[in-house]
Amino acid sequence: MPDQNNRIEELNNKLEKLLGKQEGFAKELMSLYQEIEALKKAGGGIKEVGTINPSPTKEEQPQMASSPANEPIKEYLQEPIDAPRPKQEEPISIFKQPKTKSNWEKFIGENLINKVGIIITVLGVAIGAKYSIDNNLISPLTRIILGYLAGLCLLGFGIKLKVKYENYSAVLVSGALAILYFITFAAYSFYGLFPQIMTFILMLIFTVFGVVASLNYNKQIIAHIGLVGAYAVPFLLSNDSGSPEILFSYMAIINIGILFIAYKKYWKPLYYSSFIITWLIFGSWLAFSYAYNEQRTIAMMFSLLFFLIFYATFLSYKLKASEKFKKSDIVLLLSNSFIFFGLGYGLLSESETGEQLLGVFALGNAILHFMVSLIIHKKKLADNNLYYLVSGLVLVFLTIAIPIQLDGNWVTLLWAFEAALLFWIGRKKNVIVYENLSYPLMILALFSLFHDWTLGYFDNIGLDQGMSPVLNMTFLSSLLFVGAFSFINWLNTNTKKENTVAPNNTIQKIMSFAIPSILLFVLFMGFYLEIQYYWETLYIGSEIPIVEENGYDYLKHNTDLRDTGNIWLINYSLLFISILIFANIKKIHNRVLGIVSLTAGLFAIFVFLTMGLYTLSELRESYIDQNLSEYYEIGFFNITIRYIAFAFLTLLLVSLYKLIREPFLKINFKIPFEILLHMTILWVASSELLHWMHMAGSHQSYKLGLSILWGSYALLMVILGIWQNKKFLRLVAMILFGFTLIKLFFYDIASLNTISKTIVFVSLGILLLIISFLYNKYKNRISDEETN
Template sequence: MQDHQNRIDELNQKLETLLSKQEGFAKELMTLYKEIEALKKMGPDFSETKKAITPEPVVEKPIDTPIPKEEVTKEFEAEPITAGQPQEKVKPKLAQKTKTKSNWEKFIGENLINKIGIVITVLGVAIGAKYSIENNLISPLTRIVLGYFAGLGLLGFGIKLKEKYENYSAVLVSGALAILYFITFAAYSFYDLFPQLMTFALMLVFTAFGVVAALHYNKQIIAHIGLVGAYAVPFLLSNDSGSPSVLFSYMAIINIGILIISYKRYWKSLYYSSFVITWLVFASWMGFSYDYEAHFTTALIFLGVFFLIFYATFLVYKLKASEKFKNSDIVLLLLNAFIFYGFGYGLLSQNDTGVQLLGVFTLFNAILHFVVSVIIHKRKLADRNLYYLVSGMVLVFLTIAIPVQLDGNWVTLLWAFEAALLFWIGRKKNVVVYEYLSYPLMVLAVFSLIQDWELSYYIFQGQDSTMRPVFNVTFMSSILFLGAFGFINWVNNTAAHQENRKNTSFPAIMTYAIPSIWLITLFFSLFLEIQYYWDTLYYGSEIAITDEYEYFKYNSDIRSTGNIWLLNYSLLFIAALNLVNIKKPQNRVLGIVSLTAGLFALFVFLTMGLYELSELRESYIDKTLSEYYNTGIFNIVIRYITFAFVALLLVSLYKLIRQAFMKINFNIPFEIILHIIILWVASSELIHWMHMVGSHQSYKLGLSILWGIYALVLVVLGIWQNKKFLRLVAMILFGLTLIKLFFYDIASLNTISKTIVFVSLGVLLLIISFLYNKYKNRISDDETN
C-alpha cells in the first residue's frame, strides 16, 4: 500500500516539473513573438534598438512551486499564436496560383489550340474547295484527288506524330477522317464520280478505321469526328438515292462500330450523340418521307436493328465491368425501349395485319427484357439493381400488353393483381424497385375500374341491357379488386419497413392511400349496384302515350324510391364503418373522416332525402300515376325506414365521438346538431301528417307553435342540465319563430289563427321568463362555473 502511494507521489512530481517547464517555454515563445513583431514595426533600421528589446533571461520556477494545469491552459488560450501564421499562409497561396496558371496554360496550349486549329484547317479546305468549284479553276476529278491527298497527308502526318505528341496526333487523325468523309460525299453527290456502292464501301472503310483509331489512341475525339460526324453524309446520300435501306444500313454499321467501342470503353458522350442522332434521323424520315406501302417492312426491320444495337451497347460494358447503373443509364434504357415500342406500335397500327399483332408485339418486348434479365441473373453479370431494372421492364410491357390485347374488366383485374404481386415482392423481399413499380399500377387499376363502372352503369343507361344486378362481371371485378387491395393493405401493415425506406414519404402515404382506396371502392361497388337496380326498374316502366303526339312516360316513384334507398345505404355504410372502427382499428384519422362523412350524409337527408319522401307522399295522396302504375302504402312506410337508418347513424356517431382514440371534444356541437335534426324531422312530420289529413295551409301556424314549444323544451333542458348553450339555442330559435310569425305567417292567417298563434307564443314566452326567474340562482351558478 505504501509503495502504491509512493508511486503516485512520484508521478505527481514529474507532472509538476513538466508543467513548470511548459510555462517557461510558453514565456520564451511569447517573448520571441513580441520581438519579431517589434522588428517588423521598426523596419530594416533596427540596429540601435536591438539591445533595447533583447529579452531578459527566463528563470524557471523551482520545482517546489508547481503551476496548476488550469493556469497554463488559460495562458495559452489568452495568447493565441498569430505571429507565424501569415508566413505559413503566403507560401501555399503562391504555390496554388502557380499551379492553377500552369493547368490553364496546359489546357489551352496542349488541348484547346490544336482542336481550334484542326477545325480551322478543315474549314479552310472546305472554303478552298468551294472557291475552286465556283471559279472552275480545276477539274472535278482533280479536286477530288487533291482532297484525298490532303486528307491522307494529314492522316499520315498525324500518325507519325503519335509517339511523341499523342493528343495532338489524335486531333489531326480525327480531322483527316472528317476531310475524307467530306471528299467522298462531294465525289458522289456533286460530280457523280463514284457509284453508290463504291461510296458506301469507302465510307465503311473510314468507319472501321475510325473505330480502330479511337481504340488505339484511346481518345473520344476520334470517335466523335470519325463516327458521329459520319451520320450527316449517308443521310444526304439517301436523299439522292431515294433508298432508305442504304441510309439505315450505313447508320447501322456506324452504330455497330460504336457497339464495338463500347465493349472496350464506355464513352458516354459518344453513346449519347449516336443515340440522339440515330433516333432523330429515323423520326425525321418517319415524319416526312415514310411511305405506308413501300417502306413498312424496311421501317420495321431497321427499327428493331437500332433498338437492339443500342440495347446491347448499353448493357455490354455494364456487364463486362460489373459497373453500377446511374440515373442517366436508367433514362437511356427506358427511353430506348419506349422509342422502339412507340414507333413499332405506330407502324403496326397503320397496317391491317399489324393491328391484330399489337398485343403480340407488346408481349415480344416483355419477353426480350425477360431473357436479358434471366441472363443477367444466372450469370451474375451486374449488380442486382440492374437486374431489377430490366425485370421491371418486363413487368411494364406485360402491363401495357394487357389493355392492348384485352379490353374490359380483365384489364382492371390483371393490373390490380400485378400491383399486389409487385408490392408483395417489394415489401417482403426488400426489392425497392418492385414496390415502386406497383404504385403506378395501383393508379392504373383504379382508373381502369372507374372506366369499367362508367361503361357498365352509365354509358348504356336506359338502353337494353342483359346485365343483371349484383350477378354481373363488373360487380365481380369490383369484389376481386377489393381482394387485391385488401391484400396490399395487409402486406403494408404486416411487413416492416426497411431502413432505407423509413426516411421516404411513400410508407406514410401508402398507409392512408391504400385503405382509403379500399373503402371508397367498397362503398361505390354496392352504391352503383343499388343505383343500377332502380334505374333498370325505372327505364323498364316506360309507357308509350299517344296524345297529340307520341311520348314516353316513366314511373317517377321508382326514381324517388331508388334515391331514398341510396341514401339509406349511405347512412348504413357510414354507421357500420363507425361501429367497426370503434371495435378494432380505433384509427383516429378514419374516425374523423367517417364523422365528416356522417355529418354530410345527415345534411343530404335533411335536404334531398326529406324532399324525396315528400314527393312519394304527394304521389300517394294525389294518385297522379294511378292510371298507369300502382301506388301503394310503401310510399309512406319507407319514410320511417329512413328515420331508423338516421337514428342508427346518430347512435354510431355519438359512440364514436366519446372514444378516447378520437381525441376531440365534439359533445356540444353534436348535441346542437342532434336538436337541429330532431326539430327538422318533427317539422317535416307535422307537415307530412297535416297533408295526410288534407290540410295544406294551417301547417304554417303549426310550425310556429311547434318551434315555440321546442324552444321551451330547450330552455327546460338547459336549466335542468346546466347547459348554457342549449338556452342560447332556444333564444335563437325563438327569435327565428318571431321573425317567421311577423313576416310570413300573418300575411296568410285569418283572425282566429292569428289569435291562436299569438296567444300560444305569448304563453310560451311567459313560461320561459318564469323559468328564468325561478331558477336564476341556478343559472347564475352555471355561468360562474
C-alpha cells in the first residue's frame, strides 16, 4: 500500500506540471491571435479585397487561460490545437496584374468576327446586286463595273494590311475573290457581256490567284471562302437562265484550283467541302432539272470530269507524301468511285444502247483503277495500303461487271474464284484489306448459287428442255463452288499461325465460322438437290391420262417414284453425316464440327423414325395393293429398300457411338446415347413387326403384336440393366412397361377378341412376373450398386 500511494502522488505531480505548461501555451496562442488582429485592423484596405478569410471574433475564440487546472485534459487540448491558421493566399490585390483576355474572347474577337463580317458583307453585296437587277436601277454594264471595283478595292485593302494583320488580311482577300468570281459569272451567264473564252480566262486567273494567295498566306480560309464559297454564286444570282454546261464548267475550274492546293498542302477540310458540295449540286441537278434525252451526254461528261478531279485530288498528296492511310481516306475514295459508278449506271440505263454498255462501263471503271494501281506499284509512289485499296477497287468493279455482262452460272463461279483469290492474297501476303474484300464476294457467290439452284432445279422441272441429271451446269457449278470454298477453308485453317494479321474484329471471327459452314451446306445441298431433281423428274415424267367409265379424265403419276426419291434423300443425309463424323474423328478433330454433326445426326435419326418409316410403309402398302400395276411396274424393290435404309441408319448410329467417345468432343453423352439407341432399336423393331404382320395379312398388329414386343423389350432392358449395373436402363424399362400397360387398358382391349385379350394379358403378366423375379433375385446386387 505505501508503494501504491507514493506512485499516485508522483503521477499527480506530473499532471500538475503538464497542466501548467498547457496554460502557458494557451497564453502564447492568445498573444499571437491578438497580434494578428492588430495587423488586420492596420491593413483595412486589404481586408475589403476578400483575399483573407475573416478570423473568429472574440466571442468565438477559446478562452484557455481561464480554465481551471482540475478540468479534464481534453478541454485544454480541444480548441487551441484546432484553431484556424491563416491560409496561404495569393499576393495582395494591389500587387496583382490586370487579367488577360480569355481564349474564347481572343477567338471571337480576332478570328470569328472577321469571318462572319466578310460573309455578311459578301451576302449584302449579293442581295444589293440582286435588288438592283430586279428593279432595273442600274444598267447591266454598270452593275458589272461596280462589282469589279468593289472586289478589287477589297482585294487591295486586304493585301495592304497583310504585313501587320495577316489573319484579317486573309479574310478580306478571300471575300474579294468570291466577289470577283460571281461578277464574272453574272457578266457571262446572265448578261452576255463577256464571250465564253474571256469568261474562262478570267475565272482561270481568279482561280490561279486564289491558289497562290492561299499558299502565300498559308491560310485555308482563303481557299474556303474564295473557292468553295464561289459555288454559291450561281445560285445567289440564279434566274433559271443559266445553262448546266456553264455551271459545271465553272465548278470544274474551282475544283482544279482545289486540286493544286491539295497537292501542295492537303487541307482536308477544303477537300471535304468541295467534294460534298460538288456532288450535292450535281445530284440535285439530276434529280430536279435534268432533261433525259437532251442532256445525257453533258451529265456523263461532267460526272466523269468531277470523278477524275477528286480522284486526282485524293491521290496527289498521298503519292507525294507517302502518308499512311486512315479510315476517312478509304471512305472518301470509295464514296467518289461508287457515286460516279451509280450516276453513270443510272444514266446509261435510260436508253437501250446504254443498257448494252453497262458491262463495258463497269469494266472501264476497273481498267481505270487498274492503271492507277499499276503506276503506284511499278514506281513505288506510295505505301502498300494505297496500292491494295486501288487494286481492291479493280476487283470490285470486275465483280460488278460479271453479272451485268454475263448471266447464269458463270457469275457464281467467277465470284467464288475471285473470293478465293482475294482470300489467298490476304492470308499469304498478310494484306488484311484483300481478305476483308473477299468476304462480301463469298456472300454474293452464295446468293448467286441460290439463284442458280432455283433456276436449275425448280424452274426446269417438267420442261422439255430441262437439265439432264448429274451432267448439267448447275451441278458442276455446285462442285466448283465447293472446290473454291474448300481452298478458302484450307487457307483459313492452315495459315492462321503463319499470318501475322490474326482475326481481330467481329467480321473476321464470324467468317471463320461462316466459311466452313457455307462449305458444308453447299456440299450437302449440291448432291441433295441433284437427287431430288432426278426423282422429281421421273415422277413428273410418269404422268399418264386416266379416263374413267363415266368419261371423267384426269392425270395420274407414279407416287412410288416420289416416295422412293424421299427415301434416297434420307439415306443420303444419313450417309453424309456419317462420312462427316468419320472424317472429323480420323483427321479434323474439331469440337465445334463434332457438336454440329452430333446435332445433325440426332435430327436425321428423328426424321428417319418419323417421315422415313412412314414413307417406307407407304411403299409397302403400294406393293401389297398393286392399284396401278397395269400402268406402272410395282416391284419387290418397294420392300427391299427399307433394309437399305436400315443399313444407312446403322452406319450413322455407329459413327455417333464412336464420336461421343472422342476426347476432343468434351461432352458426356454416353447415357443419353444409350437410351437413344434402345429407343431407336425399339422403334425400328416395332415398324418391322408391323411391316411383316401387314405382309402376312394380320389386322391386330397395332394391338396384340406391339404390346407383346414392348413388354418383351422392357424385360430385355431390365436384364441388361441388372447385368451391366445400369440403373438408367432399368428406369427406362419401367417407363416403357408403364406405357405398355396404359396402351393395354385404354387401347388394346377395346377391340380385341377373347383369345387375343388372353394372349396379351398372359404374356404381359408373365413378363411382369419375370421382371419381379429378377429384381428379387438380384436385389443384393442392385442394392450394392446404388450404395456404390
